[in-house]
Amino acid sequence: MFEKKTYIARRAALVRKMEGRGLVVLPGHVESPVNYLGNTYHFRQDSTFLYYFGLSVPGLAAVIDTDSGEATLFGDDFTVDDIIWMGPQPGITDLAASVGVSRTALFASFTAEVRAAVAKGREVHFLPPYRGETRLLLSGALPAGAAPSADLIRAVVSMRDKKSAEEIEQIEEACAIGYEMHTLAMSMCHPGVTEREIAGAIEGVSLKHGWGVSFHPIVSQHGETLHNHNHSGVLETGRLLLVDAGAEATSGYASDFTRTIPVGGTFTSRQRDIYEIVLAANNLAFDIATPSMRYVDVHLAACRMLIEGLSSLGLIRGSIDDAVATGAHSLFMPHGLGHQMGLDVHDMEDMGEQYVGYDAETPRSTHPSCSACRMGRRLEAGMVVSVEPGIYFVPALIAKWHGGGGPANAAAFIDFGRVESYLDFGGIRLEDDMLITSDGNRLLGTAPDGSPRRIPITPNEVAVAVRDMK
Amino acid sequence: MFEKKTYIARRAALVRKMEGRGLVVLPGHVESPVNYLGNTYHFRQDSTFLYYFGLSVPGLAAVIDTDSGEATLFGDDFTVDDIIWMGPQPGITDLAASVGVSRTALFASFTAEVRAAVAKGREVHFLPPYRGETRLLLSGALPAGAAPSADLIRAVVSMRDKKSAEEIEQIEEACAIGYEMHTLAMSMCHPGVTEREIAGAIEGVSLKHGWGVSFHPIVSQHGETLHNHNHSGVLETGRLLLVDAGAEATSGYASDFTRTIPVGGTFTSRQRDIYEIVLAANNLAFDIATPSMRYVDVHLAACRMLIEGLSSLGLIRGSIDDAVATGAHSLFMPHGLGHQMGLDVHDMEDMGEQYVGYDAETPRSTHPSCSACRMGRRLEAGMVVSVEPGIYFVPALIAKWHGGGGPANAAAFIDFGRVESYLDFGGIRLEDDMLITSDGNRLLGTAPDGSPRRIPITPNEVAVAVRDMK
Numbered sequence: 001m002f003e004k005k006t007y008i009a010r011r012a013a014l015v016r017k018m019e020g021r022g023l024v025v026l027p028g029h030v031e032s033p034v035n036y037l038g039n040t041y042h043f044r045q046d047s048t049f050l051y052y053f054g055l056s057v058p059g060l061a062a063v064i065d066t067d068s069g070e071a072t073l074f075g076d077d078f079t080v081d082d083i084i085w086m087g088p089q090p091g092i093t094d095l096a097a098s099v100g101v102s103r104t105a106l107f108a109s110f111t112a113e114v115r116a117a118v119a120k121g122r123e124v125h126f127l128p129p130y131r132g133e134t135r136l137l138l139s140g141a142l143p144a145g146a147a148p149s150a151d152l153i154r155a156v157v158s159m160r161d162k163k164s165a166e167e168i169e170q171i172e173e174a175c176a177i178g179y180e181m182h183t184l185a186m187s188m189c190h191p192g193v194t195e196r197e198i199a200g201a202i203e204g205v206s207l208k209h210g211w212g213v214s215f216h217p218i219v220s221q222h223g224e225t226l227h228n229h230n231h232s233g234v235l236e237t238g239r240l241l242l243v244d245a246g247a248e249a250t251s252g253y254a255s256d257f258t259r260t261i262p263v264g265g266t267f268t269s270r271q272r273d274i275y276e277i278v279l280a281a282n283n284l285a286f287d288i289a290t291p292s293m294r295y296v297d298v299h300l301a302a303c304r305m306l307i308e309g310l311s312s313l314g315l316i317r318g319s320i321d322d323a324v325a326t327g328a329h330s331l332f333m334p335h336g337l338g339h340q341m342g343l344d345v346h347d348m349e350d351m352g353e354q355y356v357g358y359d360a361e362t363p364r365s366t367h368p369s370c371s372a373c374r375m376g377r378r379l380e381a382g383m384v385v386s387v388e389p390g391i392y393f394v395p396a397l398i399a400k401w402h403g404g405g406g407p408a409n410a411a412a413f414i415d416f417g418r419v420e421s422y423l424d425f426g427g428i429r430l431e432d433d434m435l436i437t438s439d440g441n442r443l444l445g446t447a448p449d450g451s452p453r454r455i456p457i458t459p460n461e462v463a464v465a466v467r468d469m470k
Numbered sequence: 471m472f473e474k475k476t477y478i479a480r481r482a483a484l485v486r487k488m489e490g491r492g493l494v495v496l497p498g499h500v501e502s503p504v505n506y507l508g509n510t511y512h513f514r515q516d517s518t519f520l521y522y523f524g525l526s527v528p529g530l531a532a533v534i535d536t537d538s539g540e541a542t543l544f545g546d547d548f549t550v551d552d553i554i555w556m557g558p559q560p561g562i563t564d565l566a567a568s569v570g571v572s573r574t575a576l577f578a579s580f581t582a583e584v585r586a587a588v589a590k591g592r593e594v595h596f597l598p599p600y601r602g603e604t605r606l607l608l609s610g611a612l613p614a615g616a617a618p619s620a621d622l623i624r625a626v627v628s629m630r631d632k633k634s635a636e637e638i639e640q641i642e643e644a645c646a647i648g649y650e651m652h653t654l655a656m657s658m659c660h661p662g663v664t665e666r667e668i669a670g671a672i673e674g675v676s677l678k679h680g681w682g683v684s685f686h687p688i689v690s691q692h693g694e695t696l697h698n699h700n701h702s703g704v705l706e707t708g709r710l711l712l713v714d715a716g717a718e719a720t721s722g723y724a725s726d727f728t729r730t731i732p733v734g735g736t737f738t739s740r741q742r743d744i745y746e747i748v749l750a751a752n753n754l755a756f757d758i759a760t761p762s763m764r765y766v767d768v769h770l771a772a773c774r775m776l777i778e779g780l781s782s783l784g785l786i787r788g789s790i791d792d793a794v795a796t797g798a799h800s801l802f803m804p805h806g807l808g809h810q811m812g813l814d815v816h817d818m819e820d821m822g823e824q825y826v827g828y829d830a831e832t833p834r835s836t837h838p839s840c841s842a843c844r845m846g847r848r849l850e851a852g853m854v855v856s857v858e859p860g861i862y863f864v865p866a867l868i869a870k871w872h873g874g875g876g877p878a879n880a881a882a883f884i885d886f887g888r889v890e891s892y893l894d895f896g897g898i899r900l901e902d903d904m905l906i907t908s909d910g911n912r913l914l915g916t917a918p919d920g921s922p923r924r925i926p927i928t929p930n931e932v933a934v935a936v937r938d939m940k
Contacts, residue, residue, distance in 0.1 A: 032502055032504075032511065032601075033600050033601055034502075034511075034514045035514055035516065035517050035813070035814050035820070036600055036814055036816065036818075036819040036820035037600045037819075037820065038816065038819060039685050039814065039815065039816065039819070040686065041502065041504075041511045041512075041686075042511075042686065044504045044505055046505065047505050080866065080870065083866055084696075084804065084864055084866050084867050084870075085695070085696045085697045086695060086696075086697050086698065087692060087695035087698055087700070088866075130503050130506055130507045131503055131602060132601060132602020132603035132604075132605065132606050133602035134602075135602065135606065136602050136605065136606065196677075196678060196679075197678045197679075199677065199678075200674050200675070200676070200677030200678030200679065201674050201677075201678055202674075203673070203674055203677050204670050204671050204672075204673055204674015204675065204677065204678070205670070205674065206670070207666075207669065207670030207671075207673050207674065208666060208667045208669075208670030208671055208674075209666075209667075209670070215509050216510065216511075216512065222557060225555070225556060225557035226554075226555045227555045227556050228556070228557055230557070334554065343505070344505050344506055344509065345509065346506065346508065346509065349506040349507075349508060349509070350505070350506035350507065394554055396550065396553055396554050396558075397554050400550065400554075
């Protein structure tokens with residue numbers, strides 16, 4: 001939690017953006033049950049609630065009156081019996097005061113106050129709910145058919161998308177935990193170890209030092225399966241282990257890194273050839289990204305680098321420019337270069353990609369390789385984005401393209417004979433986190449002495465991390 | 471997952487219990503979002519769905535027609551695009567066949583089929599929903615005001631409360647993970663280590679070898695705070711660390727153990743005196759529990775043991791029998807001796823304590839120390855229960871009793887002068903898991919060679935585990 005003044009300033013800025021537009025309604029989270037009401041997952045507050053109110057406490061809701069500027073925190077005090085079981089707990093008034101809110105009310109009056117505002121014809125703005133409990137709360141307070149507010153989304157995104165120095169500090173903390181997770185994974189990457197053992201060990205690290213993982217880790221020898229959460233595999237010599245994992249600091253800020261590690265530490269020459277292409281694309285993004293660029297152009301520059309590399313290996317043929325134009329690379333990287341990061345690992349994804357990754361100036365690109373890009377907008381100082389190029393050999397996708405199911409004209413650039421000799425290859429992704437600065441960018445991740453610290457990434461660094469850190 | 475025949479037999483038995491009573495509706499779980507729809511907690515299926523259908527897959531629902539005996543599994547196949555991202559996935563027909571179900575339907579028709587049955591005047595039985603998403607699904611399918619079915623609850627409880635040999639094997643697997651978690655915690659229990667580091671490390675163990683923790687672990691030097699999930703403390707010499715933690719095997723079956731560990735390994739004589747009383751009460755339960763006994767009587771026998779010990783230390787005075795009768799011990803142990811365990815760590819808690827822990831023969835005891843007992847019923851072979859006596863010095867509770875707020879007449883047995891010299895003591899709990907057998911009981915937890923294996927529990931065993939396993 002930051003100092004009280006941070007939250008006061010954020011709410012004041014939001015009021016200015018929404019001035020005279022009635023109520024802004026921000027429900028917090030309740031506990032999320034696993035298998036019965038009393039057995040809950042690790043509590044995670046809603047990120048926008050956290051951004052404006054800073055309280056990671058279940059059972060709160062907030063209303064900001066954009067006419068008066070007043071914020072109200074709704075929540076209930078604990079009873080003496082609760083306190084016997086839970087230890088001393090601050091009351092709602094103290095919680096509110098700690099983030100500069102002076103008006104509090106019982107949780108039950110949240111519904112009544114919102115309904116009263118609706119009855120008076122006042123506007124009520126809310127964000128798209130994504131948990132069942134929040135949908136139930138809002139449906140009890142709002143008229144049937146009430147829709148989330150695009151204006152509120154735009155106002156919130158315009159604030160949350162640029163990170164302050166104190167936010168960057170928290171992301172750096174999450175990056176430091178990510179560093180420890182990934183170097184531990186490397187040290188465990190030996191034949192006979194199970195994917196589950198590594199996934200569990202690195203999640204343990206995230207829980208030792210922070211809130212936990214910023215998303216369910218991907219730890220798989222099937223790196224070509226982009227959203228693979230099956231951890232049943234046993235590591236085998238000659239395979240590549242893809243580890244996509246990050247941490248949340250206890251403040252809620254996230255990191256997100258991917259490394260692809262040869263089991264035992266040594267790349268085959270075929271693996272190393274593909275690896276070097278992906279690494280070059282990752283490095284290129286850091287060479288070129290500046291506040292003057294749209295992220296879709298960083299994406300396309302990285303894609304061009306992939307095509308150049310794949311051409312040199314004979315997997316893509318013909319003109320580089322034409323191959324990029326048709327999206328031929330999207331057979332190998334069917335996703336975008338990255339996404340924004342912050343209090344969510346895919347920052348603000350609950351609010352909709354069209355508001356977070358795109359805007360009026362940069363609508364979603366119609367380029368065939370951009371359909372899965374989460375982020376295309378012009379970069380601004382303070383933004384944090386992931387940089388995560390990859391090359392995958394996805395048998396089902398290769399078969400689809402080979403059968404004519406790819407983007408128009410793209411298949412002509414693919415040497416399917418060669419590509420199909422890679423069907424057992426798997427996939428490689430290399431992901432780092434980038435802060436856009438006033439004159440360029442900076443890799444996030446710092447050593448204890450403050451110097452930049454990148455998770456081992458060159459083939460030699462990785463080999464050392466696997467073999468010598470065991 | 472067990473063999474297909476297990477699920478066929480369980481559903482057939484349920485149909486016999488509910489025969490001619492219309493539809494039994496069992497919604498499975500969807501993914502549970504953390505901070506946006508696509509970022510989810512570790513998926514956990516609903517336990518009753520898992521019991522009858524065995525499929526740990528999100529987005530399923532089931533209906534059992536108790537007239538025809540037919541079961542239907544509702545769910546949708548993945549698209550080719552899903553498979554590119556998620557890897558090859560079994561279709562709904564294959565999933566259903568794997569657990570002996572021949573009729574499948576699209577997920578969307580679940581609502582329509584339930585509504586059609588309601589429209590025809592058929593009975594529809596469902597269990598109390600506890601997740602928002604399940605409440606929303608059921609409210610779309612059922613008439614307003616429809617109530618969970620007590621008959622279905624009784625039928626399900628009468629099956630799930632006695633564990634088969636294959637279920638016990640799974641609980642033993644969860645116990646083996648619990649052993650590793652607790653011995654790791656002991657080896658880390660040294661001054662300067664944070665509670666969070668230990669909590670994270672043991673959760674990592676649960677994720678390496680199983681599904682994860684069976685509940686959010688309690689790792690606290692404030693053992694007197696019964697539901698304490700604050701892990702910010704730094705271990706200090708002279709304090710006691712209470713660790714209440716268990717694992718879920720990948721099958722979903724749970725373990726649940728508590729140990730209380732002196733930081734650094736050595737008990738003070740005051741700590742050891744209290745510890746030995748709690749240990750004697752734990753051992754007593756294993757000495758006396760048999761299928762012929764009600765668990766409330768095991769609870770009261772253990773409480774009597776606590777009172778005898780506290781009397782010998784001068785904290786309780788007067789007649790032992792009278793002290794037990796007034797519930798004087800509940801100042802020190804304001805909870806019951808244990809709860810049932812199985813697919814839920816508090817097994818079937820979603821269905822209501824009055825059905826799970828009590829029955830017509832044994833309603834909740836009016837004894838002043840039993841108000842917080844989760845389990846009072848007569849034990850039966852195959853039941854698994856936790857045994858978790860404790861002695862706590864809860865400042866707020868001691869103040870309440872001293873001020874006249876305890877149960878009638880109980881305060882007269884308390885030597886408040888002495889008790890108040892323990893206000894900084896904290897609390898001790900020792901918990902093991904017990905299987906009721908045909909002629910007695912058995913401690914759950916086996917060594918790799920099949921012999922019984924108890925997590926270190928005597929003061930000497932604990933000292934060795936802290937000091938020598940470092």
